[in-house]
Amino acid sequence: MIRALIFLNSITHTSIPFELSVRIAEITEGEIVIASFYDDDFDDQSPVEDIADLPVDVRTFGATSRFDQKAWSAFHNELNQGYDLIHTHHNFSGSVARLLATKEDHPIVNTEHRNHRSNSPLQNIVNAPTLPLADRIVSNSQITQDSFRWYERLLLKDSQLDVIHNGVDIERIDNVITETPNLNEESSLRICTVGRMVPVKNQSTLLRAFDSVVEEHQQAELLFVGDGPLRSELETLAVDLGINDNVQFTGEVPRHRVYEIFAQSDVFAMPSIAEGFCVAVVEAMAAGLPVVVSDIPIFHEVVDDVGIFAQANDPSQFTTAISKLLSKPVERDRLGKLGSRRVREQFSLEETAKQYIEVYEQCVADL
Missing domain, CATH: 3.40.50.2000 (Glycogen Phosphorylase B;)
Structure with a gap:
């Protein structure tokens, strides 16, 4: 059984990565833990109804900025808690997370959600150097994958690339x-x-x-x-x-x-x-x-x-x-x-989750 840490910026009721993570947890025999970089302890103010009843554990690091050293230290400590795989989603935070996860020798799955041609040059430049650190780079559409800049493609192998469409409930x-x-x-x-x-x-x-x-x-x-x-x-x-x-x-x-x-x-x-x-x-x-x-x-x-x-x-x-x-x-x-x-x-959420579980299993098996 795979124990995966899924790293998000924050948890909201409209968060596709969060919804996908929950569905993966519902249908896999493994353990899914969500790490939220910016959220603090939810108590009774959860942005998602019945979060305590969901089939995922949630870690919150309470970052006040993208450079919050205390939050990054907490994330680094979390990496040492026996995970088989790390899944990143977002641009800047995902880049830092991939750097830290590589040091701990975790297989990494990364999801690209945005058309890179609509990113700013700075966003692409920040993202590009750490993309090769991912064992698998999943794009949410073929258009997203095709939008990778030429300098990003130079750094990547075809074997790292996958397309899994987003799914809806x-x-x-x-x-x-x-x-x-x-x-x-x-x-x-x-x-x-x-x-x-x-x-x-x-x-x-x-x-x-x-x-x-x-x-x-x-x-x-x-x-x-x-x-x-x-x-x-x-x-x-x-x-x-x-x-x-x-x-x-x-x-x-x-x-x-x-x-x-x-x-x-x-x-x-x-x-x-x-x-x-x-x-x-x-x-x-x-x-x-x-x-x-x-x-x-x-x-x-x-x-x-x-x-x-x-x-x-x-x-x-x-x-x-x-x-x-x-x-x-x-x-x-x-x-x-x-x-x-x-x-x-x-485009069912169920099928999307199944495809991600297959990617997880392949990455862990290839380690």
């Missing part, structure tokens, strides 16, 4: 969808999007597209789920366009609330300029929503032919695609069912 989504009542507003139509409000998500294009959608569908509603540094700018743009009465900004909400919003929406839209994978799109598809996404490589890998594509920098294309779906409920239903089927066949 289909059963949890289904349970929420089933229990969520329908909106009693037959005349209204709802478009939703989920994501951090940062430049790469390109939400301003969606607002400009929606401005034209409202001309045809006056009762249409657009929900932005999430928060971030661009929120006030987007709220101002909605006012300037005169559509603020039709636009809602929910801020950060619990995961189950996201699924409730999916259940009460008609279309999901994502105008991102770049993505490593985009779990939100896959969760929306699992919930049976038809999706309109930007015409970028990752969405062709993930969504394939069960969604509608629009140029990220062209609001009019998003307007056309969204308006088409709002006007044609039969087409909405058809694409929603196709998307849901694709997720169940390709």
